[in-house]
Every structure is written in C-alpha cells, then in structure tokens.
Amino acid sequence: MGRFHRHDDGTVHSHDHDGPDHAHTEPGPGRRGRHAAAATTDAQGLAELIGDHGGYKTGRERIEILQDIYAENDELAAANRAALDAAGVHAVNLMSSPGSGKTALLARTLAALEGSVRVAVIEGDIETPLDAERLGGMGAQISLLNTGDGFGGECHLDAPMVAQALRGLDLDAADLLVVENVGNLVCPAEFDVGEHRKAMVYAITEGEDKPLKYPVMFRSVSAVVVNKMDLAPHLDFDMDLFRANLTAVNPDAQVIEVSARTGDGVEAWLAWLTAPLAS
Ligand code: MG
Ligand code: ZN
Numbered sequence: 001m002g003r004f005h006r007h008d009d010g011t012v013h014s015h016d017h018d019g020p021d022h023a024h025t026e027p028g029p030g031r032r033g034r035h036a037a038a039a040t041t042d043a044q045g046l047a048e049l050i051g052d053h054g055g056y057k058t059g060r061e062r063i064e065i066l067q068d069i070y071a072e073n074d075e076l077a078a079a080n081r082a083a084l085d086a087a088g089v090h091a092v093n094l095m096s097s098p099g100s101g102k103t104a105l106l107a108r109t110l111a112a113l114e115g116s117v118r119v120a121v122i123e124g125d126i127e128t129p130l131d132a133e134r135l136g137g138m139g140a141q142i143s144l145l146n147t148g149d150g151f152g153g154e155c156h157l158d159a160p161m162v163a164q165a166l167r168g169l170d171l172d173a174a175d176l177l178v179v180e181n182v183g184n185l186v187c188p189a190e191f192d193v194g195e196h197r198k199a200m201v202y203a204i205t206e207g208e209d210k211p212l213k214y215p216v217m218f219r220s221v222s223a224v225v226v227n228k229m230d231l232a233p234h235l236d237f238d239m240d241l242f243r244a245n246l247t248a249v250n251p252d253a254q255v256i257e258v259s260a261r262t263g264d265g266v267e268a269w270l271a272w273l274t275a276p277l278a279s
Helices: 034-039 043-053 055-086 102-113 130-134 159-166 215-220 229-234 239-249 266-278
Strands: 090-095 119-125 141-146 176-180 197-203 223-227 254-257
Touching: 055 090, 055 159, 090 102, 090 266, 102 119, 102 130, 102 176, 102 223, 102 266, 119 130, 119 159, 141 159, 176 266, 197 215, 197 266, 215 239, 223 239, 223 266, 239 254, 254 266
Parallel strands: 090 176, 090 197, 119 141, 119 176, 197 223, 223 254
Antiparallel strands: none
C-alpha cells in the first residue's frame, strides 16, 4: 500500500513507540518518539536524527520494519473497531493542526448533545490534561491519552494508544466516540485507530494552500470543518480558492463552515457527526 511516513526531503521514517504495549524499537540508548529527535541538539538526539534520515541506506530493512508497524497497527485498529461495533458505538477520528479549534468545537458539541446522545471522548495530547479538563463536567466520558506518558511523546495517536484509552471508557454507556487526535497535519492521517469515519477541523487562519501541502491528511477525511469563520472579515482568506484546493486532492469531502466561538454553523457539524446514529 506504500503507506510510509515520508518527509519533504524524500526520506522515510518509521513510527516506533517506547511504550510497553508497543515494542518496535530499533537498538539505541534512550530512544524517544522518532519526531522528538528532530527537536534536540544534543549528540544523542543528533545520532537519532541521522538514524532516522539515513533510511535509504537500509531501505529494504526499513520498509520491512514499517510494514510490521502498520500491520500491527491495523490489526489492533480492527480489534478496536470490533469492540466499538459490539457496543454499538460509532467512532470519529478528529484531526487538525494545533490551535485550529478541535477542543472548542468539541465543547460546543458536548453542550449541544448532552441529554440526547451519550458521548465519549478520547483526548489525545502529547502533554497536559488541559483539554480533557476543559471538556469535563459536560456529560461525556473523557479518557485522556498523553503520548508523553509511555508512548514516546508521539505526535499522533495510533491503534495501540487508542486501545489503551478505550479501557478508560464504558462503551456500553456510549453511542458516539470522538477521538481528538494530537494536533498535527501529517502523521495522524496515516494511522487507522479503529474509527468509522475521519474528519478534520481547519481554521481559516491557516490559509488556502494547506490541502495542497498536506494532501494525505485532506484526502483521508470525509468532512472538513472550516472553523473561525467569525474572523473572516479580518482576514484575506479566499474560501473559493481553499475549496478549489481541497477539491483538487479530495473532491468528496464535505465542507462545513463554522465558528466554534459563536456557535454559527455548528448545527451542520452536529448533523454530520450524529447522522450514523439515526440508522
Ligand atoms: Mg485540543
Ligand atoms: Zn507522528
């Protein structure tokens, strides 16, 4: 399927995890998440970085490792989905850049659905319970997954992480699960976590060009919630151009314009989100 994690410079890198549930680590002292190495300047970090980006030197071996990782991920994703199906829970994997307003939209969502739909949320963040706390007390079950806590600080959620987070939820007492992924426009799109549908939140402050720059993400979703529409009068955001760019990579994506801040348009998002529950 060719689902490798490619950098803009053409190198391939793998997603390994240090967690006890997921031991695809290559030899090397003190390994962290693969992306974490890029942010370090110490010698060890540099060695890890060179290791990551020397991928083509051992191309076949690396590809085999990646295939193993994806195969294991997809196996666990299928198990997650089976558990959700058995409990009658519909799951949506919600992705975006950091700061696009996923949590704000979810706060609106929980407030609107409280009392009618039993919602569970897996809150994925590298660090902090901040977003999980923000969604507390709104009638939903919340399961926090910090990837910095045993998963190498990964910048995405994968099926093993979601499997762990699911243990913190009573699925029989839920109708809808929203997985709020780690804020990142790249690798979250590459991991099936056991969801039924994928959606993303996109803020108009991010410009019109991102569907072309991050096509894997935009291609993976069936809905794009275009957020922060209340800021439109203050920006030069060209909606027609954005829609044309999106159509170029994903002609089937539904576009839902909202302002999580004011609540405008949120009804259409709720309709998309809950549509499978009616049947
Ligand atoms: Mg958030
Ligand atoms: Zn990642």
